[in-house]
Amino acid sequence: MEKGTLFVFAFVIIAVLLSSCAASFPTKAKVVTLSSEEAAEILKDKTNEEMNDHWGKPDDMLSGFYGDIYEYNGKSIVIYYDADSKVTDVLVSDQQN
Helix, strand or coil: CCHHHHHHHHHHHHHHHHHHHHHCCCCHHHHCCCCHHHHHHHHCCCEHHHHHHHHCCCCEECCCCCEEEEEECCEEEEEEECCCCEEEEEEEEECCC
16 A cells, blocks of 8 residues: 555544544533433543533533533533542533523
């Protein structure tokens, strides 16, 4: 195989792998349809950095606990992190005004 063909093949494989990783990260739209327990299960061990990379800057932060608050379509998603910045618990609820 030529070097150029091999390079293109490797590039395509890497692009497919990267896109499948991003596609598998749960969206806010998906999470608000789940119970808090289901949301915690699919987000468990995701890092704070991963959450910010995929969901953007949180709408608010917790006071007294390490966590973020995201709002989506009239729902609040509260993400709790441990000392290693990994998701430990999630609370999905209706937004409070």
